[in-house]
Amino acid sequence: MKTLKKEDISQEVFDLYDDYAHNKIDRKTFLKKLSLYAVGAITLPALLSFISPNYKDSIVVKSNDPRLKSETISYDSPKGGLKMKGLLSILKNTTEKVPGIIVVHENRGLNPYIEDVNRRVALEGFISLAPDALSPMGGYPGNDDDGRAMQKKRSQSEMLEDFIAGYNYLKSHKNCNGKVAVVGFCFGGWISNMMAVRLPDLAGAVPYYGRQPEKEDAAKIKAPLLLQYADLDKRVNAGWPEFEKVLKENNIEHEAYFYADVNHGFHNNTTPRYDETAADLSWERTLAFFNKHLKE
Incomplete structure (x- = not known):
């Protein structure tokens, strides 16, 4: 073969x-x-x-990495009676309060790639929380096809509220200093944009190839933005000119990067859409952004 x-x-x-x-x-x-x-x-x-994704051979930071304390936590969903679960990670033996990062998955639940990203963030000295929007339906089912079908059944507005609740959980965590930002991918990029719309105290948002808010919502953003786009992603990029116009008209702090000759999903190292050069550069910029807005 x-x-x-x-x-x-x-x-x-x-x-x-x-x-x-x-x-x-x-x-x-x-x-x-x-x-x-x-x-x-x-x-x-x-x-x-x-x-198709290859999770087995693509994990960067293993789930049992001895440098980290990673655990599944739960918090209340705003939709009465439901519980959200998420992966919470922090450097072991952390004694001081540190900034927090919400890590938002794609449109298929909290899969191994996003759990890995969550741990990568924690290794940089943050407390990171990756909620699973599929929690009310039993959680990520173990494969992306079923996860995608499950997530399609959930209301986007309800999922947004669940991630905002995750932000509030992390912000008040005993190991968090109250400064919280968000990074998200694909669907998570849209969630990141919308959290910036909804949360005036958000310390920053890094949407990767995320759908943009409507212009009336975009004008409400107070948080600084680092926007990561794939040059070949015509579907998402079509919304950029109007979004950029609103950001400039309202003096909203932002930086936008378009990575040449790469596809939507270029950061995801489990599929052939992955581009190592663009992924590494974008992640370097993401960490620099978080360090600037949460640690300085």
Whole structure:
């Protein structure tokens, strides 16, 4: 069987996967269209395996990393009677209060990639919380396809309230100094933008390829923003010009970066959309932003 490489795959395949991952097409349609690119030595199973997440071999900071204390916590959802769960991580033996970071997952629940990002944040001297929006439905089911289907059934406005409740939980945590920012990816990028709209005390927001707020909402933002976009992500980038206009008109502190020749999801090192150069540079900028706005 041919060993696939990123350069073997046409951009149309990445665009097709993006449509599927964002519920633009169902799985049957996705597989039917994907089969058109399975030619010669490239079989459909090989192509599907290549573009699907590989969590087993991609974790940067292991769940049992001895430098960290990581635990599953719960807090009340604003929707009565429901509980939210999340991964809380902090450096072991931390004796002083430190700034907090909310880490927001994509549109498939708290999967291993986002748990990994949560631990990466904690290693930088923050207390980090990654809530799971699927908590009221039993939590991330162990695979992204089912997670995506589950999350589709939840109201986006209710999930936003759940992440805001997570912010309040972290802000009042005994190990947090009260300064809390957010970083989110895809759906989490939209949540990050909307938390900036809703929370005037938010210390900062870093949306990765996140859908932008409506202009009336965008004008309410008080938090500084670091906006990370993929150059090939036409779907999300279409909303940038109007968002940028509102940010400038209202003197909202922001920096925006467009990473050349990379796809939506370039930070996610578990799929071939990952671009190491762009991911590393964007993460370097993210940490510098957090250090500036939460530690200085």
